[in-house]
Amino acid sequence: MTRLVTARYLVPIGSRPLENGALVIEQGRICAVGKLRELRAQVVGAQVVDYGDRVILPPLVNAHTHLELTGFPEWLAEGEGYLPDGDFTAWLLRVIAVKRSLDLDAHRQAILDGLEMCLRSGTGAIGDFLSVHSLADSYLLSPLLGRVYFEVLGQDEQAFSGVLGHISRKLRQQPGPHLWAGLAPHAPYTLNRKTLTLAADTVRLGGLAASIHVAESAAETELIRSAKGPLAERIYPLAGWQDYLGSGEGVSPVAFLDECGLLQPGVVLVHGVQVNG
DSSP states (O other): OOEEEEOSEEOOSSSOOEETEEEEEETTEEEEEEEHHHHHHHSTTOEEEEOOSOEEOOOEEEEEEOGGGTTHHHHHHHTTOOOOSSOHHHHHHHHHHHHHTOOHHHHHHHHHHHHHHHHHTTEEEEEEEESOGGGGGGGTTOOOEEEEEEEEOOSOHHHHHHHHHHHTTGGGSOSBTTEEEEEEEOOTTTSOHHHHHHHHHHHHHHTOOEEEEESOOHHHHHHHHHSOSHIIIIIHHHHTOGGGOTTOOSSOHHHHHHHHTOOSTTEEEEEOSSTTO
16 A cells, blocks of 8 residues: 655655645655655545654664674673773673673673664664574564674684684674675684785675774774783783784784685775874
8 A cells, every 4th residue: 555654744854844845655666756745636545644743764783793682781780880981991891791691682682672773773784793603593684674784703823714614604694684795804803914914805705784893093003013002911821822914014903804705896994094004
């Protein structure tokens, strides 16, 4: 059935806002946009859905989410109850500690809660990072559009290759009705030249969409350039990666990605606040 959806204001984005604007919707698709009075005359007998003194606008896009961490504020309150101020490495350690304390049910509920929050806030498309790969079915009933990026990290080439092989089938499936899969090499500071190159090859050969955190902090820049700094001193020992530190790459994180082949079409760079670092 044809529907005529209207509200006090309609914001087409491509043109000026319309007061008393409306949309004509047929079989789930927008067929026309205009003034309510004019469209009502064109589609006689259409069901009118009037949202009153509100605004209709296209859904928002959140290109980078971690919905599995939706419950982080509550989880944090149950622990030490605060976040370190201005220290990226200390914040990262807190996130790691909180995630390690959770079971699968908590992560799944966080994803479901995050999907619902997106819808309630007017978000219609996401680019979500998923580190708990077994929870990919959490998106099956979501009407959201976008991508679910399977997050991977690691320094050991053989182990990393095994992870890529393990998720290869998931990367060819749709996590949700309107959600497609992609690969998310976590960040230059949690991978090395060999594993980043493996990820780049997987993206290129598989024709995959990808996203990666990069140039996120001064600590990351220091680690990539010289293998020194707080990430080397505090994160690498925690992960057992000391033997992979080397002497640094001598270039910025973005230049390092380029050398590893990850600056290619279809790759979304996240953060980028130290691009010239």
